[in-house]
Amino acid sequence: MESVNNKTAAQNHDQTAIPQVLIVGGGHVGLSFALLLAHHGMTSTLLEKGRYPDISPDADPKRSHYLDSRNTALSRRTVQIYQEIGLWSALQSHACRIDSVQISEQGSFGAATLNKDEEQVESFGQVMENAWLGRELLLAAKASPLITLIDGASVQEVSETGDQQVSVGYTLSDNGADDTAMHTAKARLLVACDGRDSSVRQLLGISTVTYDYQQTAIVGVVETDKGHEHAAIERFSPAGPLAVLPLTDADGDGNDAQQQGHRRSVVWICPKGEEEQYLNDDAHFLQTLQQAFGQRAGTFIAAGRRGAYPLTRVLAQRQVQGRCVIMGNAAHTLHPVAGQGFNLCMRDAHVLAKMLKxxxxHGGDIGNANLLKRYETARQRDQKRVIRFCDAVVHGFTHPNPLVKFARNGALVAFDKLPNIKPLVANYAMGLKA
Structure with missing residues (x-):
């Protein structure tokens, strides 16, 4: 969004009628939530601290990686949510479906496979580069008359005004030049989607429970000489869980039957402090992947740009305070194992949007304390289950005790062979049993 629009939107906010919802944080969760509200006919204003790129629908649609080097695994439930709001048609061309999931441990006998035909599903989910997902979410939000975007906005104050409104004071940054004037935005409800280090959560005085995994995720894109055949490979090593996920070809359409499928998203977990060797040396990174995965993915032949992300679990001790809701990574930042974090956030957003609508x-107050408490209670079961699952996998598969290692590999074999277990796990992973 251009800076002139940034300032105009901020000035209009100080003078015009308030929107129904004020969203702080305009990443994937914040934009998705604004679009969910718009789908239900509700107005929102979104404040984003960063600056959005100046893009338009007719601009070069090739992957620009303007966000980062990460990719997102979208569960079937998340895909259904995007279908519901009419966005999936724009996303689908750059999505690569997951037809099978192969699970194993490095240097051990245990292995299991989930297959879409056996589970009678269209796919287990879709993998998409964050650059494309962010682009399409932003374009859709900019095109909606029910959504006002204000970027370069740093929140400084949060308060309730006593007249069924919440007020946010913020300053603006325009291409590096700070505007010290305080702008004000008001709404019936504030939803904070501003990430792990949420400024809104801190301003509200909501404490967190934090756990440092002492690990770093190296995330990027690699190429292999063997086509991925729409298989996701989950591999457990002494350092932590690893994943290689299928991606569309660099310039192709994910729906094209002629896709060669040599691009893969990779998540490599290493102990904290060891990340530089994997970021700066392509040959070493590829050799390390080869050793960990063997020939399951073929030969790793090229590596693209990579990013390093420290892994910390951050859980807000409460997700509702007054007319404010904490959502997304601001509420629960999880380990990336099994790709559950973003999909959990999307289920939170979907439920809250429906309750607000x-x-x-029915003419009720969308900031009503009882309503927001019902939302928090309604989401606790799903959230706690995902958090327990992620931690159990991380700690269970990195425990060095030989007896524990034997037990978990036996469990993998049992999971692969025993009837009626796979459908339960598959539905859970796809977000269909929230």
């Missing part, structure tokens, strides 16, 4: 339709 129902409340507004």
């Amino acid at each position: 129902h409340q507004a339709t």
